Amino acid sequence: MKKLMLLVLHELRLLLKDRQALGLLFVMPLAFIVFLTLALQDVYLAKVGQKVKLEFVTGTQCDDADSVCTKLLEELKRQKYDIQVSAKPSYTRSLTLILPEKIGHTLDIIKKGEKLEDGDKVQLVFDPTLDQSLRALVESNLSLALQSVMIVQVKAEIDKTKKDLKSKGATNVKIASVSDVNHVEGLIEEKAINGVILPNPIQQTVPAWALFGMFFIVIPMANSMIRDRKLGVFKRLLSFPVTRGQLIFGKILPFLILNFFQFAMMFAVGVFVLPRITHLNLVLDFSYAHIVYATLACAFAATSYGLMVACLARTSEQASAFGALSVVILAILGGVMIPRFVMPEFMQHASQISPLYWGLESYLDIIVRKAPFTETLKKIGVLVGFGVLCVLIASRRFRWADAE
Amino acid sequence: MLGPNGAGKTTLISFLCGQVEGKYRTAKVLGFGRDEIRTYKQRLGYAPQEIALFPTLSARENLNFFGRLLDLPRHESDRVLDWIGLSERADDAVHTFSGGMKRRLNLGVALLNRPDLLILDEPTVGVDPQSRNFIFDKILELKKEGVTLIYSTHYFEEVKRLCDSVGIMVKGRMVAHGPFNEILGSESLEHRYFEWVGQEALE
Numbered sequence: 001m002k003k004l005m006l007l008v009l010h011e012l013r014l015l016l017k018d019r020q021a022l023g024l025l026f027v028m029p030l031a032f033i034v035f036l037t038l039a040l041q042d043v044y045l046a047k048v049g050q051k052v053k054l055e056f057v058t059g060t061q062c063d064d065a066d067s068v069c070t071k072l073l074e075e076l077k078r079q080k081y082d083i084q085v086s087a088k089p090s091y092t093r094s095l096t097l098i099l100p101e102k103i104g105h106t107l108d109i110i111k112k113g114e115k116l117e118d119g120d121k122v123q124l125v126f127d128p129t130l131d132q133s134l135r136a137l138v139e140s141n142l143s144l145a146l147q148s149v150m151i152v153q154v155k156a157e158i159d160k161t162k163k164d165l166k167s168k169g170a171t172n173v174k175i176a177s178v179s180d181v182n183h184v185e186g187l188i189e190e191k192a193i194n195g196v197i198l199p200n201p202i203q204q205t206v207p208a209w210a211l212f213g214m215f216f217i218v219i220p221m222a223n224s225m226i227r228d229r230k231l232g233v234f235k236r237l238l239s240f241p242v243t244r245g246q247l248i249f250g251k252i253l254p255f256l257i258l259n260f261f262q263f264a265m266m267f268a269v270g271v272f273v274l275p276r277i278t279h280l281n282l283v284l285d286f287s288y289a290h291i292v293y294a295t296l297a298c299a300f301a302a303t304s305y306g307l308m309v310a311c312l313a314r315t316s317e318q319a320s321a322f323g324a325l326s327v328v329i330l331a332i333l334g335g336v337m338i339p340r341f342v343m344p345e346f347m348q349h350a351s352q353i354s355p356l357y358w359g360l361e362s363y364l365d366i367i368v369r370k371a372p373f374t375e376t377l378k379k380i381g382v383l384v385g386f387g388v389l390c391v392l393i394a395s396r397r398f399r400w401a402d403a404e
Numbered sequence: 405m406l407g408p409n410g411a412g413k414t415t416l417i418s419f420l421c422g423q424v425e426g427k428y429r430t431a432k433v434l435g436f437g438r439d440e441i442r443t444y445k446q447r448l449g450y451a452p453q454e455i456a457l458f459p460t461l462s463a464r465e466n467l468n469f470f471g472r473l474l475d476l477p478r479h480e481s482d483r484v485l486d487w488i489g490l491s492e493r494a495d496d497a498v499h500t501f502s503g504g505m506k507r508r509l510n511l512g513v514a515l516l517n518r519p520d521l522l523i524l525d526e527p528t529v530g531v532d533p534q535s536r537n538f539i540f541d542k543i544l545e546l547k548k549e550g551v552t553l554i555y556s557t558h559y560f561e562e563v564k565r566l567c568d569s570v571g572i573m574v575k576g577r578m579v580a581h582g583p584f585n586e587i588l589g590s591e592s593l594e595h596r597y598f599e600w601v602g603q604e605a606l607e
Contacts, residue, residue: 006469006472006473010469013461014458014460015464017460028506038457120505150496177582189563231454231455231456231457231459232452232453232454232455233454233456233457233458235418235423235452235454235456236450236452236456236513237448237473238421238422238423239421239422239423239445239448240445240470240473240474241441241443241445241473241474242448242473244425400423
């Protein structure tokens with residue numbers, strides 16, 4: 001045990017002196033998580049119902065408080081859009097809504113069931129790179145806003161008709177009344193499985209990218225092993241009174257510890273830094289013990305994979321190229337870079353090959369779904385199984401010296 | 405120990421250093437059998453062909469690490485640093501050392517435990533004449549102290565200068581071994597070497 005501790009501390013010391021490896025292990029995933037969150041900020045905000053930036057081009061129609069234009073604007077504001085009203089389009093926002101010259105006339109045509117001419121239509125101009133689901137959401141919100149305005153108009157007309165009929169002596173006038181459209185609000189209540197609070201994207205992306213960063217430990221780990229093999233250090237150490245097991249675990253354990261710190265640091269960024277950028281909080285309402293178990297399993301899978309890559313590769317260049325490429329492929333496959341639900345069915349099944357899939361699912365079980373731990377334990381089991389398989393392959397191909 | 409490339413000198417050394425595991429016939433070295441390998445390794449010194457050191461660590465840090473694996477006190481590192489003439493560069497990173505200095509440190513690690521058996525695998529490869537002489541002097545010093553040395557090399561003059569006995573390996577077999585006067589007779593080492601190795605080594 002004393003010798004193992006000595007080897008672990010020695011490896012940690014070597015790592016601390018290797019700034020390049022430390023940069024790869026800590027700075028790169030951090031930069032990744034922060035920049036990616038910054039880049040996708042608008043998408044995140046839209047998805048959780050925060051204000052979407054919209055340019056509302058009205059001409060002079062909104063000057064009158066009772067105009068259709070004013071009513072539509074109020075309706076959209078109620079739907080939490082960050083609206084910039086302008087007379088002419090500037091296209092400075094990713095979404096621009098251009099009203100026809102007479103929006104009131106357009107609604108009249110719709111009510112009569114007549115066909116709209118091109119000049120009568122409402123135009124929604126969007127940045128072609130805009131998320132498709134966000135576009136669909138805005139289109140549907142706009143239709144809803146227009147329908148709401150029309151319903152209010154129809155209601156007013158019905159009330160007027162009722163009043164006219166009564167003034168002409170008609171009694172017991174029964175026309176089905178259209179209630180205030182606002183009453184429909186609150187009809188649908190969003191709830192997630194297990195009655196948990198609806199997750200925000202940060203709760204899903206932080207564990208995903210943290211996991212991605214953790215698997216990048218493959219590169220420094222494989223390089224460290226190949227370097228020791230090339231230098232003849234392994235061979236020399238075999239002539240010392242230490243066992244092969246101590247030497248191998250003396251290599252794995254420091255990286256496992258670093259992996260753990262990596263995850264903790266990325267999580268800390270999710271808790272303390274990302275809320276300042278996105279105004280979304282990483283809600284810490286899960287079992288910390290469960291997170292520790294899942295992280296240990298992920299770290300074991302990642303470091304064992306690193307050990308296997310080190311044993312299969314002959315040079316550092318091979319290990320770096322194969323390590324980086326394979327981790328990116330496993331991340332794509334595992335749903336870290338691309339959500340699994342957008343994948344075709346066979347790819348969704350194939351994603352189960354990736355250890356990142358099982359790692360991500362374990363974290364989502366704990367952080368987002370609040371699933372019973374027995375469910376997560378199965379996934380943790382798969383990760384440990386993957387790690388054991390990598391160690392077995394590595395032990396078959398392990399070379400203590402380059403010439404072997 | 406002499407022999408052409410690929411003769412098996414380094415492989416034999418690997419066996420002698422307890423680096424090879426598996427179902428092989430066993431032998432006793434320094435009176436220790438296979439079941440006493442940990443005690444044997446405490447008494448063994450080995451300097452591999454490669455500069456098997458950590459380049460980012462200082463000379464002292466390298467010696468301290470290997471010394472602690474042998475449960476040695478830290479002052480043994482200072483003793484070795486002094487012996488190999490690197491005390492002044494003790495705290496410099498190994499990657500800043502010249503080839504000769506690295507070789508001296510490589511030898512120094514093997515001497516940390518004051519070994520009973522010292523195995524040196526081509527310890528002068530790529531070394532300038534000055535450092536080479538330094539290493540020779542130190543080896544002769546150890547020899548005088550009674551340390552048993554196994555020295556693998558390609559250079560006849562090193563064998564003549566340092567060794568009492570010679571073993572010649574060809575294709576994994578020790579084709580001749582013994583004290584100089586017994587195996588050379590009236591012939592020179594070079595002549596006898598090519599006689600034993602000659603055609604077989606060229607094939």
